[in-house]
Amino acid sequence: MNEAKARELICAMGHRLYQRRLVHGTAGNISLRLEDGWLVTPTNTCLGELDPASISRLDATGRLIAGDKPSKEAFLHTSVYDVRPDAQAIIHTHSTHSVAVSCMDHPHGCPPIEPLTAYYVMRVGELALVPYYRPGDKRLADAVREVAVRHACVLLANHGPVIAGKGLNEALYALEELEETARLKLLLDGHRTKPLTAEQVAELTLI
Template sequence: MSAEAKARDALCLMGERLYARGLVHGATGNLSVRLEDGWLVTPTNVSLAELDPARLARLDAQGRHTGGDKPSKEAFLHTCVYDVRPDAGAIIHTHSTHSAAVSCLAHDPGAPVLPPLTAYYVMRVGDLALVPYFRPGDERLALAVREVAVKHAAVLLANHGPVIAGKSLTDALYALEELEETAKLHFLLHGHPTRPLTAEQVAELNAVFRS
């Protein structure tokens, strides 16, 4: 089996996993995998639980559609992230409930989008960036995502949901799940005295696990 065929199967399997875990619903969300000469992305208006390997959209290195079904209207998000993150092998974008809820909160400028509640949030997600709201499909969103994706593998689109880049689909999934669980903790702890990790504890984790 060729590398591209394996990538097609892996992307479809990941769509099923995300749907089964309740991280996507309906026809929301989109996925992509980097190839040597471009990437594969999920088609528009298709449930991630029902992907067909042969019908995945294929884009060239410049993001032009070269095969398969019409790509997601948000494929440009993937293009922008790949452009500025050469280490990214896959990208997952969802509207997962608790992460999307965090994206709808009022955030103080300069404050963390989510507090560093656990070590694994710091290790897998790191510094989460928040991008201002633009309607789905608005290409101005591409410029905003490109600007922050240079330094952030995890991006939260305001009133929308997360975009997570990883070395592989599995890495991106683990980061997405950690973000979703931390968002749940954030709401569970609302109104309770909370002790996030200190700046020194975060720095130690980054030095050991993210250097």
């Protein structure tokens, strides 16, 4: 994919996220990997109003080489790309229901969201929860890198999800599945639930 096309795809995805109310204000960021680096949305920019020319162009180490100043959370993307060679796109949002789940008190070692549905297992898999760090804290990079080796979908405590995919659409579909399952979890709060068993989850990984 050439860079001009990649810039257009990022802008189109930003508009889709904004229209679907998965992002608001200037929250969230999107990136696409290129052969010799990657593109990421600029800082303090509404994803629903992106300009292809303003998209930040970074080299493989995360250094800005063209475009506007990148998102202050660009290091999250670098951390994931460093350990996931299969990742071609990353979406980070502050989507409401996922953030709500990220603010809950989860017992140590327990997943933030149980395997409630088959499609959650197939699109999201096992969701990793990363402890809270203030926005822009570089310690978050190490925490994300550590879990991204095994997890394409990461939930930042009191913050929001970071989703890697083989393309923007794959990342979007995983994000939407996570957001809807987070909504289900909140709707079911206080009710007895019956998550999928370990055997049922294992069966789904073969599909």
